[in-house]
Amino acid sequence: MKMITGGVTAAKGYQAAGLRAGIKAGKDNKDMAMIYSEVPAACAGTFTKNVVKAAPVFWDRDVVYEQGMAQAVVINSGVANACTGEEGLANCAREAELTAELLGVKSEQVLVASTGVIGPQLPMPVIESGIRSLVPELKADPQSADDAANAILTTDTHKKEIAVECTVAGKTVTIGGMCKGAGMIHPNMGTMLAFVTSDAAIDQSLLQTWTGQLIEDTFNMISVDGDTSTNDTCLVLCNGLAGNTPITGMEDGQAFREALEYVLAYLAKQIAADGEGCTRLFEVTCQDALTKEDARVISKSVVCSSLTKAAVFGKDANWGRILCAMGYSGVDFDPQKVDIILESEHGSLTLVKDGIAADYSEEYATKILSGNPVKAQLYIHAGTESATAWGCDLTYEYVSINADYRS
Amino acid sequence: MKMITGGVTAAKGYQAAGLRAGIKAGKDNKDMAMIYSEVPAACAGTFTKNVVKAAPVFWDRDVVYEQGMAQAVVINSGVANACTGEEGLANCAREAELTAELLGVKSEQVLVASTGVIGPQLPMPVIESGIRSLVPELKADPQSADDAANAILTTDTHKKEIAVECTVAGKTVTIGGMCKGAGMIHPNMGTMLAFVTSDAAIDQSLLQTWTGQLIEDTFNMISVDGDTSTNDTCLVLCNGLAGNTPITGMEDGQAFREALEYVLAYLAKQIAADGEGCTRLFEVTCQDALTKEDARVISKSVVCSSLTKAAVFGKDANWGRILCAMGYSGVDFDPQKVDIILESEHGSLTLVKDGIAADYSEEYATKILSGNPVKAQLYIHAGTESATAWGCDLTYEYVSINADYRS
Numbered sequence: 143m144k145m146i147t148g149g150v151t152a153a154k155g156y157q158a159a160g161l162r163a164g165i166k167a168g169k170d171n172k173d174m175a176m177i178y179s180e181v182p183a184a185c186a187g188t189f190t191k192n193v194v195k196a197a198p199v200f201w202d203r204d205v206v207y208e209q210g211m212a213q214a215v216v217i218n219s220g221v222a223n224a225c226t227g228e229e230g231l232a233n234c235a236r237e238a239e240l241t242a243e244l245l246g247v248k249s250e251q252v253l254v255a256s257t258g259v260i261g262p263q264l265p266m267p268v269i270e271s272g273i274r275s276l277v278p279e280l281k282a283d284p285q286s287a288d289d290a291a292n293a294i295l296t297t298d299t300h301k302k303e304i305a306v307e308c309t310v311a312g313k314t315v316t317i318g319g320m321c322k323g324a325g326m327i328h329p330n331m332g333t334m335l336a337f338v339t340s341d342a343a344i345d346q347s348l349l350q351t352w353t354g355q356l357i358e359d360t361f362n363m364i365s366v367d368g369d370t371s372t373n374d375t376c377l378v379l380c381n382g383l384a385g386n387t388p389i390t391g392m393e394d395g396q397a398f399r400e401a402l403e404y405v406l407a408y409l410a411k412q413i414a415a416d417g418e419g420c421t422r423l424f425e426v427t428c429q430d431a432l433t434k435e436d437a438r439v440i441s442k443s444v445v446c447s448s449l450t451k452a453a454v455f456g457k458d459a460n461w462g463r464i465l466c467a468m469g470y471s472g473v474d475f476d477p478q479k480v481d482i483i484l485e486s487e488h489g490s491l492t493l494v495k496d497g498i499a500a501d502y503s504e505e506y507a508t509k510i511l512s513g514n515p516v517k518a519q520l521y522i523h524a525g526t527e528s529a530t531a532w533g534c535d536l537t538y539e540y541v542s543i544n545a546d547y548r549s
Numbered sequence: 550m551k552m553i554t555g556g557v558t559a560a561k562g563y564q565a566a567g568l569r570a571g572i573k574a575g576k577d578n579k580d581m582a583m584i585y586s587e588v589p590a591a592c593a594g595t596f597t598k599n600v601v602k603a604a605p606v607f608w609d610r611d612v613v614y615e616q617g618m619a620q621a622v623v624i625n626s627g628v629a630n631a632c633t634g635e636e637g638l639a640n641c642a643r644e645a646e647l648t649a650e651l652l653g654v655k656s657e658q659v660l661v662a663s664t665g666v667i668g669p670q671l672p673m674p675v676i677e678s679g680i681r682s683l684v685p686e687l688k689a690d691p692q693s694a695d696d697a698a699n700a701i702l703t704t705d706t707h708k709k710e711i712a713v714e715c716t717v718a719g720k721t722v723t724i725g726g727m728c729k730g731a732g733m734i735h736p737n738m739g740t741m742l743a744f745v746t747s748d749a750a751i752d753q754s755l756l757q758t759w760t761g762q763l764i765e766d767t768f769n770m771i772s773v774d775g776d777t778s779t780n781d782t783c784l785v786l787c788n789g790l791a792g793n794t795p796i797t798g799m800e801d802g803q804a805f806r807e808a809l810e811y812v813l814a815y816l817a818k819q820i821a822a823d824g825e826g827c828t829r830l831f832e833v834t835c836q837d838a839l840t841k842e843d844a845r846v847i848s849k850s851v852v853c854s855s856l857t858k859a860a861v862f863g864k865d866a867n868w869g870r871i872l873c874a875m876g877y878s879g880v881d882f883d884p885q886k887v888d889i890i891l892e893s894e895h896g897s898l899t900l901v902k903d904g905i906a907a908d909y910s911e912e913y914a915t916k917i918l919s920g921n922p923v924k925a926q927l928y929i930h931a932g933t934e935s936a937t938a939w940g941c942d943l944t945y946e947y948v949s950i951n952a953d954y955r956s
Contacts, residue, residue: 191877192873192877193877193878193880194876194877195884222869225904225905226905227885227903260868260870260873261868261869261905372872448855448947449951452947452948453951455948455952456951460667461667461668462667462668463667466601466667466779468600469599469601469602470598470601471600474600477600477632497632497634498634499632538945538949540855540948541944541947541948542945543859544855544856544860544863544943545859545860545862545863
């Protein structure tokens with residue numbers, strides 16, 4: 143597997159565009175994007191488990207679960223089209239219909255995604271004019287992929303994209319992806335918005351199964367603020383243009399599955415590292431747990447703790463908060479068997495041995511905590527399973543961004 | 550029922566003291582307190598459900614569950630005596646033994662509580678000297694109750710105490726209480742520390758049952774930051790000196806139960822309103838839920854949402870975040886039947902009707918949000934149950950306090 147450039151247009155047969163339609167405030171903010179596959183692509187998706195779902199989530203679930211194929215994605219930032227009732231659903235359908243008409247594809251194979259403020263209706267004249275401008279801009283080059291990756295951002299500080307190549311039975315298969323995150327990030331299915339395009343040929347139901355499995359260890363293991371969005375959506379398109387014999391399982395598809403996991407994990411970590419107001423990525427691994435689920439729950443409880451996040455921001459090795467967050471996670475373990483090790487590019491230090499303070503230097507701990515990412519290894523000595531969660535520190539800037547988000 | 554003064558010394562037969570032993574930094578910070586009952590008192594208690602429990606939690610559970618009677622409580626702030634292993638347990642036992650010896654009571658009827666930094670061992674010479682100084686200072690006057698209420702604080706900005714009188718079968722019964730909160734507040738049993746003293750005569754097992762029930766609707770419904778402490782403890786003492794015929798159930802005890810609920814709810818709200826760095830109390834009531842548990846889970850999910858808390862701080866009527874937090878609570882409900890009403894001393898305003906934006910003035914919403922407490926009423930039209938949760942806003946100050954708590 144190797145890293146390449148090109149984002150969502152890296153794989154064969156994909157075009158993208160991103161531009162300013164005029165939804166968001168600010169003259170220079172791009173706010174609409176489109177991805178187009180020259181042929182229909184097998185399509186997998188995972189969506190928010192929030193009871194309150196945005197209109198495009200309802201639409202995309204139908205596309206993924208009933209069609210299993212898609213040829214275009216139209217995305218806007220600025221307005222989430224969530225809690226918008228029947229009018230919101232109709233507007234979403236209209237976006238798909240107009241896109242389909244202009245591209246000459248089926249409207250039930252057009253995916254739609256929105257992110258931004260919950261509540262307001264989409265400004266449809268602006269959206270429709272945006273769609274009409276996007277179609278002639280579609281291109282298969284890195285600049286267009288960048289434009290699309292920029293257009294989907296809200297409070298993110300930079301675009302998040304990746305592309306990798308792997309080999310499947312002698313054929314080069316490419317996977318590209320882009321996503322956005324920043325706030326209301328505690329995905330319970332996918333993050334706010336993530337889009338992955340590949341030219342692999344793969345059975346659609348296998349793609350859906352693998353995507354669902356890989357999401358559990360990637361997007362579902364990050365948290366910025368514990369708030370699960372109404373719009374969380376992760377879509378994976380595979381159009382088969384790589385020309386490989388269609389993948390049917392682990393025997394012929396392991397390299398693809400590993401590359402897909404790498405892409406999803408990379409995008410997930412990018413979101414955690416660019417959490418609203420954050421200064422550093424915080425990576426927590428629970429080791430030697432009895433079950434994988436125990437390891438997931440414990441590591442996620444620690445990255446979600448406001449007190450631990452604030453201590454990371456302050457470079458304070460307050461391991462008591464880590465142990466406390468492990469303790470209220472709901473998993474049963476023996477606190478007297480816990481070891482906690484802190485790591486970063488500045489070194490590694492044992493803070494806790496057998497549940498009590500190890501003899502360590504606070505000064506050295508502070509130095510390690512000034513690194514990025516900051517990693518914590520939690521050994522609970524109960525079994526052999528492990529899991530990693532990714533979060534970020536809690537800062538003044540997070541409060542500032544969210545005290546007045548809508549203005 | 551009427552409010553009176555005197556805190557934990559208001560009821561007959563209780564004495565208290567609070568002073569500076571020298572555990573905390575700062576010359577003027579009181580850090581040790583004691584409560585003494587002239588006769589053994591029936592004792593009920595609820596404790597943290599965190600797997601990681603502080604040494605005094607283990608000790609007090611034995612007192613409550615095995616003895617059911619107590620005559621004194623010794624409390625320190627500054628150090629939590631949590632994650633301190635065998636040495637921590639021995640230090641805790643030593644505190645009870647020395648207190649018992651000096652007061653001439655049984656050491657297994659002395660309760661112990663600690664709050665502060667997790668990890669360090671108690672400074673025992675300072676603690677022992679503190680206990681020796683506290684005993685001669687014990688008095689049954691409001692000043693001593695105030696001293697005790699001040700000595701148990703950590704990042705709290707003010708003491709929290711209350712006393713009420715009620716009538717039980719013709720006899721005046723008094724209930725007093727004090728507590729501390731501020732950070733690591735998401736009680737899953739009681740808050741950090743709460744102490745209630747009453748002269749009621751009541752069967753111990755009934756007292757334990759009622760305390761457990763009332764905690765569910767009071768201390769377990771508040772949250773400052775979602776972090777459940779290792780030290781959460783709520784203790785209720787009833788020494789019988791009011792001379793009432795011992796209470797055996799709702800027929801003869803309803804007035805006492807109502808007064809006890811009032812005291813517990815008052816103390817819980819005081820903790821939420823004095824959350825670390827907070828500027829306003831945020832009270833959320835879920836109405837018309839199918840079950841009481843549904844109502845509890847939904848209202849608590851909203852007061853725990855970082856995004857909602859930051860919006861309250863910014864006086865931003867971002868109801869989308871409220872609906873979003875309801876949606877990820879885990880309770881199933883119909884988002885299209887939700888009404889949300891905002892209230893404070895400045896008025897009342899419907900933000901959401903049938904799941905979508907009502908036609909309201911943002912300016913008026915901001916005015917309501919500048920009140921204190923800020924209240925949100927969430928109607929989900931699924932049944933007849935309701936529950937209220939209390940939290941606070943998320944501010945720069947919270948981050949500042951917790952980025953460097955141990956320094």
